[in-house]
Amino acid sequence: xxxxxxxxxxxxxxxxxxxxxxxxxxxxxxxxxxxxxxxxxxxxxxxxxxxxxxxxxxxxxxxxxxxxxxxxxxxxxxxxxxxxxxxxxxxxxxxxxxxxxxxxxxxxxxxxxxxxxxxxxxxxxxxxxxxxxxxxxxxxxxxxxxxxxxxxxxxxxxxxxxxxxxxxxxxxxxxxxxxxxxxxxxxxxxxxxxxxxxxxxxxxxxxxxxxxxxx
Numbered sequence: 001x002x003x004x005x006x007x008x009x010x011x012x013x014x015x016x017x018x019x020x021x022x023x024x025x026x027x028x029x030x031x032x033x034x035x036x037x038x039x040x041x042x043x044x045x046x047x048x049x050x051x052x053x054x055x056x057x058x059x060x061x062x063x064x065x066x067x068x069x070x071x072x073x074x075x076x077x078x079x080x081x082x083x084x085x086x087x088x089x090x091x092x093x094x095x096x097x098x099x100x101x102x103x104x105x106x107x108x109x110x111x112x113x114x115x116x117x118x119x120x121x122x123x124x125x126x127x128x129x130x131x132x133x134x135x136x137x138x139x140x141x142x143x144x145x146x147x148x149x150x151x152x153x154x155x156x157x158x159x160x161x162x163x164x165x166x167x168x169x170x171x172x173x174x175x176x177x178x179x180x181x182x183x184x185x186x187x188x189x190x191x192x193x194x195x196x197x198x199x200x201x202x203x204x205x206x207x208x209x210x211x212x213x214x215x
Contacts, residue, residue, distance in 0.1 A: 001030065002039040002046070015039075015048045061126035063133060069100040078102055078124075084156060086120020095140045095198050118159045123150070130154060136204030136215075141197050144170045151205045157181045164188075166205050166214050170197045176205070176214050189214060 001021060005013040021028045021040075032038065061080070069078060072090040081088065081102065091103040104120045112118075135151045146169040153163035162181050168174045172195035177185040189212075193201075206213040 002041075003033075004037045005033075005035065006037060007035040017048075060128050063129070065125060067102070067124065069102055072100060074100070081122050081124045084121040084123060084161070085118045086122070088120070088122040093140070094142065095200050097200065101138075101140070119148075121150075121161060123153060127154070132208045134204060134206050136202055138200055138202050139168070140200050141168075141170045143197060146170065149203050149205060151207060155181055160184070164205060164207075164212065166203055168193070168201060168203055171195045174203075174214075176212065188212065 001018040002015050003013075003018055004015050008014075021030060030038070030040070065080075067078060067080070069090050072078060074089075074091055076090045077088075078090060086104050087106045088102050088104050090100050091105070093099045093101040102122070104122075106120065109117055130152050133151075135149060137149050139147045139149075141147055146167050148168075149166045150161060151164045151166075153161055155162045158181075160179055160181050162179055164176065164178055165185065166174070166176050172193045174191055174193055175187060176189040177187045179185040202215075204215050206215075
């Protein structure tokens with residue numbers, strides 16, 4: 001029997017070995033304390049992990065960062081990318097480009113535990129990238145709908161991704177909005193560009209302090 005006391009700040013109370021349980025006629029009894037997680041096992045050789053974190057985490061992922069996906073095979077996952085929803089993988093580019101791209105491959109809305117549904121999102125980079133930088137992406141819409149470029153993402157909870165969102169729709173409408181964990185977004189800029197499904201577009205966000213520009 002192993003026990004972790006979630007109410008304690010003492011690491012010695014995490015995954016602590018307790019006395020073995022005596023089994024009689026296939027039955028056993030165990031006392032369960034409130035606020036604790038128990039692990040019961042019939043095997044041996046287990047032990048508490050010995051990993052020790054660094055005293056301080058000051059290393060940041062280097063900038064500039066660029067991903068072109070040409071070194072991957074179709075179906076692979078790209079290094080440093082993490083899907084929040086949907087499923088992104090490397091695929092041959094369409095729209096006249098003879099290169100590889102990162103494609104959202106789920107074509108139908110899966111069964112969700114929550115409602116409303118969260119759109120497909122993949123994140124890349126360092127959570128400490130919050131200051132002044134430029135972010136851009138080459139994107140192609142294969143049908144209607146929209147694609148977004150996110151920047152200064154500081155948190156994700158439920159259906160919300162706190163940060164700046166630059167959305168380009170298939171009909172050419174674009175919108176820059178900020179989203180927090182408590183609201184669905186405040187529009188900062190909006191406009192109209194050329195429409196084009198099946199055509200590559202480059203969109204970007206330029207951030208300097210409280211000043212933002214988009215292209």
